[in-house]
Amino acid sequence: xxxxxxxxxxxxxxxxxxxxxxxxxxxxxxxxxxxxxxxxxxxxxxxxxxxxxxxxxxxxxxxxxxxxxxxxxxxxxxxxxxxxxxxxxxxxxxxxxxxxxxxxxxxxxxxxxxxxxxxxxxxxxxxxxxxxxxxxxxxxxxxxxxxxxxxxxxxxxxxxxxxxx
Numbered sequence: 066x067x068x069x070x071x072x073x074x075x076x077x078x079x080x081x082x083x084x085x086x087x088x089x090x091x092x093x094x095x096x097x098x099x100x101x102x103x104x105x106x107x108x109x110x111x112x113x114x115x116x117x118x119x120x121x122x123x124x125x126x127x128x129x130x131x132x133x134x135x136x137x138x139x140x141x142x143x144x145x146x147x148x149x150x151x152x153x154x155x156x157x158x159x160x161x162x163x164x165x166x167x168x169x170x171x172x173x174x175x176x177x178x179x180x181x182x183x184x185x186x187x188x189x190x191x192x193x194x195x196x197x198x199x200x201x202x203x204x205x206x207x208x209x210x211x212x213x214x215x216x217x218x219x220x221x222x223x224x225x226x227x228x229x230x
Contacts, residue, residue, distance in 0.1 A: 124153035130210040131160050135203050141165070143198075143226070145207060153216070161220040162209040164198065168223050172196045174230040201228060 131152050133145035136159065143162045147154060174192040201207070209223040 122155065124216070126216065127214045128153055128216055129212075129214065130208050131162075131215060132206065132208040133160065135201060135205045135207060137203060138198065138201055142220075143201065143207070143209070145209065158219075160209075160218070162207075162226065163220060163222045164226065165222065169225045170196045170198060170200070170228070171225065172200065172228045172230055196228060198226075201226075205229075 131145065131147045133147035133151070135143055136146055137144045141164055143164065145160050145162060147158050147160050149156050149158075152158075172194045174194070206229045208227045208229070209221075210225040210227070211221045212224050213221065215221045
């Protein structure tokens with residue numbers, strides 16, 4: 066029986082040691098995981114510093130379009146009068162929108178009555194149609210969209226020009 070008690074004591078001791086090792090491992094893993102989670106929550110998001118920041122003028126530091134009325138149309142550019150009330154501007158500004166063979170032109174037609182949505186446009190809120198620069202004329206309202214930040218730019222290359230109807 067002495068052998069049996071020793072064997073039983075050894076098994077009990079081994080189980081206790083195994084449980085202690087498992088508890089230590091679980092505590093260590095928990096500590097590492099909780100530290101990583103806390104480190105990540107303390108970090109600021111990467112893109113918010115420039116994309117969502119405001120400059121001293123109270124406007125965003127980054128934006129990609131201007132809206133305005135066409136003043137003149139040239140071979141490679143459109144001059145628009147961008148009003149302060151429709152853009153991030155302190156006052157109205159004349160802007161040259163440069164175009165190239167990759168600039169896309171689109172006409173956007175907004176319905177004036179609810180019935181127009183159902184009957185004329187298949188239930189869509191507005192209709193988009195591809196157009197060309199020849200379909201634009203002075204006085205048309207457009208939005209010119211760039212690939213790059215256009216803040217404080219008097220001239221920029223447009224990737225898309227949208228005519229509002």
